[in-house]
Amino acid sequence: MILPRLPARSGSSRSDLWVLAGSGIATVLLTRWFLATAGYPKIGGGGLHIAHVLWGGLLLAAALVITLTYPGRAARRVAAAVGGAGFGLFIDEVGKFVTERTDYFYRPAAGIIYLSFAVLVAFVVRPRDPGRRTPEERTAEALRLALDGVPTGLTAAHRAEALRLLTPTGRSPADAADAAVRALVTALPDRDDPWAARRHALAALARRLVTRPVVAVAVAGVYLLLVPPLVGGAVEAAMGDLWQTRELGASLAMVAAAAVAAVIAVRAAFLLRADRPRALRLLRASVLVDLLAGQVFKFTALQFDATVGLGLSVLLLAVLTVELDRRRIPLNAGHTPPM
Template identity: 30%
Template sequence: MSCRSPSLVPKPLIRSAEADKRLELFMVTSVATILCIRFVLHATGYPQLAIRGLHIAHVLLGGALMVLSIVILLAFIDRYSSDLAAVVGGIGFGAFIDELGKFVTMDNNYFFQPTVALIYITFVLLYIFSQMINGEQLTHEECLLNALELVKDAVIKDLDIQERKRALELLDGCDPSDPLVKVFKDMLAGMECIQTPDPGIYTRCREGARRVYHWLVSRRWFVNAVIAFFIIQSVVTLFEAALLVMIKLADSFLQLRLISISMASWLELLAATVSSILVLSGVLMIRRNRLAAYYRFKNAMLVQILLVQTFAFYRDQLSALTALAINIVILLTLRYMIAQESSADSADVLRSLS
């Protein structure tokens, strides 16, 4: 029997329906690892693990764990091995990138001030890349292959009711004329399912946080507080920017040398000013078009998270971490507000057509 030679034409990359969850798990695990390492090192006085003059840095442990995660992905084909690889790889990547300061300085300085800012930029870029991957709906072939991934669980008697429901939803997104769609649906209909297992700790924590989040954003006082926060922050930022510019102009003309501002601080101030202008433009149009105003607010928060926070981490890591947490909460709230306003607009359009 002859075998067909491998094609030199590159094959399309097939996206996983679980990619969003696994990439989230990877990033959460990585960030948690960095925080844990820095906390333990600070609490123990930054000890060094050395054997006969050899310093064993935790970047080596990180590399080993990342290799282990790749081996898991290459050697096993069940879905749980992919989840395990996301956790193991996340721990490894966190341990690896925590020592970034040593590899961008001539003197191997772990405490290099911009390190946290560089780590932050890395995770922002990773998040943007993950959103680009998951931005579009799955294609017909991707839905079929992801449904097949779920069907594989039936072989090891581990297909639960929720997974079968998810597989059928994926098949509903396929081209019904494809004969494989009917074959897979018939297979799923004839399979016995186990009871849905109890969610793990990570899932319970995430669902608990989601319930708290939805409770908050459904309260009108919280939405008003968010908008008030935007207005106050923007006015204060613009006032600070104007004041600093006036002082620097006075310094230039009178040569008093009252204040010294670094280039990073000027760039942070410029990004914050752009964010404030977006907010104030949204406030001006909120009565005419709430959805457009919410998008202005969202863009302002993206400028805050992607630009302002980068310079803030360079300047002061602790306060920047607190500000980042607040900005993320506000961004999630704005996403909910936009979704609610879009749904209301869609309902109005349907009523006008009927």
């Protein structure tokens, strides 16, 4: 049985998904803050209550209409922001749909909300391998860039990217599709990008920072600081203090996940000098263990107070992702050393 081939993934999907995730996360946090500040008001009367999940559905429908109606990068970016807000309003009320009593304050709901965004972010930040694109996928991506530029023109960066994608890779330079797309890319007018210089400067600064050995050492050092609290949490559990908490299972799982992340980070710290690429992969795995497992239970046990400590893990993941992208290290390259 021959499975159908998946369509080529858009080259701008990563930035668009970042907008969607950021919009959704901000919507959840702002909604929770507003409801708590306003005393959880209800819209409606006479036995009716218009839940904000309905507004979320309307925004998701609006994002779909924008995507289906308007072409181009700007429309996709607007749809991502609107759709993210809609998804945020939807997932914020997940507690009502997983409990018989439709409990908005169901404690595990915070963990479910966090996990839904954590999976999306993990999908977005996974290292890319542009060399694995087929020639047809490269041509499709170049055509998408060209079509985005038909209404407004192409910036110098987008034109250069499209022409780079059309560089022959295993096919004849005279390929008819490539030639047609190349002609379209060349014929489109120029479009100024006043923010290009600032973006390039910020990107160059970020690359200089994350490529310094001291940054990788600092990442390992921060993670090593997690070891004493983990030991304290294990002792506390052994003495029975955690048994008095409201979310016993989540508290124990939180300690276990953090312990696994710390062990991986310690192993990575010992490899930083001898094998930095492997150490970076281990450090990233350690951060993902915390983000995809530990933080879920932290949000369940601590509710949205866990948001404060989330920033550090996200920052570490961003630093490691930039470095892994720069080095083009696939996650499955080589083998992971024994723990």
